[in-house]
Amino acid sequence: GAGVSQSPSNKVTEKGKDVELRCDPISGHTALYWYRQSLGQGLEFLIYFQGNSAPDKSGLPSDRFSAERTGGSVSTLTIQRTQQEDSAVYLCASSFEVNAYNEQFFGPGTRLTVL
Amino acid sequence: AQSVTQLDSQVPVFEEAPVELRCNYSSSVSVYLFWYVQYPNQGLQLLLKYLSGSTLVKGINGFEAEFNKSQTSFHLRKPSVHISDTAEYFCAVSDTFAGNQFYFGTGTSLTVIP
Numbered sequence: 402g403a404g405v406s407q408s409p410s411n412k413v414t415e416k417g418k419d420v421e422l423r424c425d426p427i428s429g430h431t432a433l434y435w436y437r438q439s440l441g442q443g444l445e446f447l448i449y450f451q452g453n454s455a456p457d458k459s460g461l462p463s464d465r466f467s468a469e470r471t472g473g474s475v476s477t478l479t480i481q482r483t484q485q486e487d488s489a490v491y492l493c494a495s496s497f498e499v500n501a502y503n504e505q506f507f508g509p510g511t512r513l514t515v516l
Numbered sequence: 517a518q519s520v521t522q523l524d525s526q527v528p529v530f531e532e533a534p535v536e537l538r539c540n541y542s543s544s545v546s547v548y549l550f551w552y553v554q555y556p557n558q559g560l561q562l563l564l565k566y567l568s569g570s571t572l573v574k575g576i577n578g579f580e581a582e583f584n585k586s587q588t589s590f591h592l593r594k595p596s597v598h599i600s601d602t603a604e605y606f607c608a609v610s611d612t613f614a615g616n617q618f619y620f621g622t623g624t625s626l627t628v629i630p
Contacts, residue, residue, distance in 0.1 A: 507559035
């Protein structure tokens with residue numbers, strides 16, 4: 402079956418612009434995770450969804466970052482007024498449900514470059 | 517919060533030689549442990565995981581890892597590497613009681629030299 406897909410694969414934007422990153426999880430997966438991978442850094446956890454709700458938003462780096470998920474499926478991560486330090490690869494993962502032992506299936510990522 | 521340390525950012529190794537990629541984690545609470553691999557231009561995929569039971573875990577592509585609770589380590593090993601093992605390897609930890617967050621290391625870039 403289809404894996405996790407993300408779009409766009411690459412995004413170049415100017416500082417101060419808003420961007421939307423999209424994640425389409427594996428069908429039937431109720432858990433969805435967003436991570437940020439910066440050069441030389443590990444994966445930084447941003448937010449997770451159980452269904453459409455995001456119980457913990459504390460991982461979001463600032464209030465310029467927001468995420469939503471509708472219909473228990475597609476999720477969008479929005480970054481407002483982008484800054485150069487937002488440049489990174491944004492990864493989405495899904496799993497059957499939110500728990501500590503389930504395998505996460507990752508998408509290929511969106512590479513964001515803020516000029 | 518947890519932290520995961522992968523001491524080696526880059527590991528070059530000759531083809532058919534053995535390799536060990538090191539991973540240490542901070543928490544003393546009960547954890548689950550994972551190794552993921554990221555091949556060039558691909559997403560991360562699970563290599564293996566430790567949930568409970570035997571401390572030696574076998575994964576795909578001939579990799580194995582050993583959980584050492586006293587040393588809070590989960591090192592990844594392969595007795596004989598292949599060119600196709602060239603990739604980025606990430607160690608990850610989750611608390612067994614708080615399953616909503618996974619903590620990843622900074623990754624180890626394994627380069628297999630012909």
